[in-house]
Amino acid sequence: MQLTRYTDLSLRVLMYLSYPDRADLVTIAEIATQFDVPRNHLVKVVNQLVKLGWVVATRGRSGGIRLGVPAGSLTIGQILREMEGTKALIDCEGEICVLRNGCRLRGALADALQQFYRTLDGYTLADICSAPTAGLIAQMHRLVPTATH
Amino acid sequence: MQLTRYTDLSLRVLMYLSYPDRADLVTIAEIATQFDVPRNHLVKVVNQLVKLGWVVATRGRSGGIRLGVPAGSLTIGQILREMEGTKALIDCEGEICVLRNGCRLRGALADALQQFYRTLDGYTLADICSAPTAGLIAQMHRLVPTATH
Numbered sequence: 339m340q341l342t343r344y345t346d347l348s349l350r351v352l353m354y355l356s357y358p359d360r361a362d363l364v365t366i367a368e369i370a371t372q373f374d375v376p377r378n379h380l381v382k383v384v385n386q387l388v389k390l391g392w393v394v395a396t397r398g399r400s401g402g403i404r405l406g407v408p409a410g411s412l413t414i415g416q417i418l419r420e421m422e423g424t425k426a427l428i429d430c431e432g433e434i435c436v437l438r439n440g441c442r443l444r445g446a447l448a449d450a451l452q453q454f455y456r457t458l459d460g461y462t463l464a465d466i467c468s469a470p471t472a473g474l475i476a477q478m479h480r481l482v483p484t485a486t487h
Numbered sequence: 488m489q490l491t492r493y494t495d496l497s498l499r500v501l502m503y504l505s506y507p508d509r510a511d512l513v514t515i516a517e518i519a520t521q522f523d524v525p526r527n528h529l530v531k532v533v534n535q536l537v538k539l540g541w542v543v544a545t546r547g548r549s550g551g552i553r554l555g556v557p558a559g560s561l562t563i564g565q566i567l568r569e570m571e572g573t574k575a576l577i578d579c580e581g582e583i584c585v586l587r588n589g590c591r592l593r594g595a596l597a598d599a600l601q602q603f604y605r606t607l608d609g610y611t612l613a614d615i616c617s618a619p620t621a622g623l624i625a626q627m628h629r630l631v632p633t634a635t636h
Contacts, residue, residue, distance in 0.1 A: 437620060
């Protein structure tokens with residue numbers, strides 16, 4: 339069981355943007371370089387984050403992105419629910435299961451998934467970006483060459 | 488986020504074997520036919536289930552497999568922990584993340600995963616194989632041609 343790469347990238351973007359001491363905006367190219375991931379994979383992720391209002395994008399020469407909400411008001415549960423979507427933990431239809439029309443396993447898994455998300459509602463973006471993570475994120479921002487600012 | 492196909496297949500095998508009114512043993516070929524999945528994929532799954540003692544295999548002409556424990560004593564939490572293994576929900580090393588050495592996200596996800604499994608410890612194999620699932624499983628067994636028994 340693993341989160342999708344899409345969710346993984348969205349968490350990295352939000353965590354990177356949680357850094358509070360940045361005067362200028364962050365570019366997608368910068369995040370791509372920092373995490374060594376393809377820029378085009380990030381574009382799709384950032385577009386959804388903008389649609390959700392969690393990230394604000396500004397166009398133009400000195401444009402870029404920043405958090406659209408306080409990091410303390412966004413929970414990891416909210417983020418994962420949105421990014422993972424509503425797909426069930428087991429795909430009863432892909433490799434069609436003969437039990438799919440009356441399977442109690444589905445209910446048990448849905449219950450457990452709800453507890454999973456509820457637990458993550460107890461953690462905000464600010465929580466997971468506090469020390470020691472905060473120090474690592476700050477270090478990344480300090481290493482950005484001024485030219486890409 | 489999805490369970491691995493390996494876990495999916497192991498659940499199908501255990502659910503199928505939960506049927507109490509079967510006089511003869513079940514063969515892997517029979518399960519492969521019933522769920523329309525490749526026999527060789529099931530062999531690996533059944534081997535692990537036998538190692539865990541949850542399934543008992545008998546060799547020989549009228550050999551086959553059956554549950555090795557009462558369905559009421561095996562929880563879905565136990566099954567998923569074993570079959571999913573200890574892999575984290577996010578792969579920090581595969582596409583190496585610069586935050587991996589001090590990331591609080593990891594702790595939050597581990598906490599949530601524990602709650603997920605704890606919830607599933609509240610469901611036994613017998614629970615998820617009760618009605619209406621029981622009826623579907625019984626129907627499958629009744630459809631087995633006597634020749635493959």
